[in-house]
Amino acid sequence: MSTLMELPTTSPASSPSSGSEPVWIVPLHDHPPYGHVRLKRVFTTDGTRHQVVLVDARKLIACADRDDTDYVLRPVQEWHGGKLRGIREFLDPSSTRIPQMPYVTITTRRAPGLLGVLRLEHEGVVAFRNGQHRARYMMAAGAVWFPVEVHEREAALLRQYCGASDDARTALRPTSTEASGAPRARP
Incomplete structure (x- = not known):
């Protein structure tokens, strides 16, 4: 089973000491060149x-897409070879070099249809501030x-509309980078 590795909290007080930074390992299930990517925080x-x-x-x-x-x-399958x-x-x-994770913002709007017109149903709308190529490529991979x-x-709104399942959240293991830049698992 593949795991995603992250620190369980984003509190600055819980950040690793000695200059190491958290690294998230994202498994790629359909990507022959490599089986995972590493990501780090944008705001540290x-x-x-x-x-x-x-x-x-x-x-x-x-x-x-909303x-x-x-x-x-456009979908990754429509990107030209150089971009890929x-x-x-x-x-x-x-x-x-460890790339930064995507940075997003989220709002809501009325959903299409009668329930939306009646203001009873809403949908999430995500805008990327950075990392749209990364996000779309990782999903395609x-x-x-x-x-x-x-x-x-x-954060709560993003979890509501786009949050990962409990299965994904229970598969987390913290890691940090060592001086060499290589990920190191924590006990």
Whole structure:
């Protein structure tokens, strides 16, 4: 069974000491070049008002496809070869550089149909501030869930509309990076 590795809390007080930073290992189930990607937080300074939320990849992309205000990418299968090669190299876990996780914002709007018109049903709308290529590529490569960063005031809403299942959340194991940049599992 594949696991996603993350710190169980995003509190600055619980950050690892000695300069190491948390690393999330995201399994890719349909990606022959490599079987996982590594991601790190976007906001790492003390007192950050951002949280890491584990999301269901399909739910997140469905909410992102509803965004009519920002740049929304075409499906990965329609990307040209150079773009595919570039994102594959960017996410390659053998690189010493660890990419940042996607950074998103979420709002709601009335859902289509009668219940939406009556203001009884709403749907989530996700906008990427960074990492849309990463998110879409990881989902196409077989990632079922992965971490994203969001402002703390939007974290509950993101969990409501895009949150990963309990199965995904129970498979977490914390890791950190050592001085070499390689992930190290914590007891």
